[in-house]
Amino acid sequence: MIRENSLFCKLIHIKTSSKALFESFMVGFRPHLQTCPFCGAAGSCKIHAYYDRSLVDFIDGAPVRHSLCILRLICTCGHTHAILPDFIIPYSGYGLFFILRVLAEYFLHLSTIEGLCRRFSITLSQLHRFLELFLVQKEEWLGALSSMEVSSLSFLKTLFSQPSYSDFASAFVRRFAKSFLQSHKNPASYCQQVFGP
Ligand SMILES: [Zn+2]
Structure with missing residues (x-):
């Protein structure tokens, strides 16, 4: 897995969907x-394959599930x-953006817990998983x-700004x-070995 930095701006300035951001990022991506x-x-990777991955975003006040076409590179190693x-x-x-938005609305107490879960189409246990992960991290x-001295809301505001x-x-x-x-640790090897020619 290669994490790519793409958000060189304040999150509060991003007005587009994850899918649109992803597609414009991939247009400029150079495998070599x-x-x-x-x-x-350096320079030893080339395109290996693509796979579909679904991602929930929050657009115009509603959750939307998008399909993203993820690129996998292969190195000469x-x-x-x-x-x-x-x-x-x-x-x-x-x-x-979806998770940060859920957290922001939760800590701003914009609605009841039930209302929040309904608005984002998530279960109560999913909300708790987001909260626990956020608080631990x-x-x-x-x-x-x-x-202990920094409230969750002010930490979130710091992230957005x-x-x-x-x-x-x-x-x-x-x-x-x-x-x-990220809730699950990366596998120990971190990289996926490919066997074959
Ligand atoms: Zn390599």
Whole structure:
């Protein structure tokens, strides 16, 4: 997996869908400029395959499920790497913007819990999973003491108003070897081995 920084702006300025962002990102993506995260070789990756992946976004006040065509590269060392821009959360069917929006509306107390779940078409247990993940990672990022002093809402506001969200996202990956809001750890090998010719 190769995480790609793509959000060099404040999240509050993004007015488009994850799908539109994804497609414009992929138009400018250059496989031959990549460095293989497994062997470290530069310029040794080429297009291997594509696979479909569904992602829930929130557009015009409603959840929308989109299908994204994810590119997988293969390096001359034999490892393959899916290309995931940083608004796609590994192993999550929900997009970054969707989850952050759920969290923001929750902490702003804009509606009842039942109303929130209805609006986003999520179950109560899904909401709890988002909340738990967010609170754990907020504490990981800030440290236990600072995390107690910073409210969830102000931490969220900081995320939305970072001059470059990608700076935060990539720093998070470097520190914790997983993406922000990623619930499952990456596999130990991190890279998928390909066998065959
Ligand atoms: Zn390689």
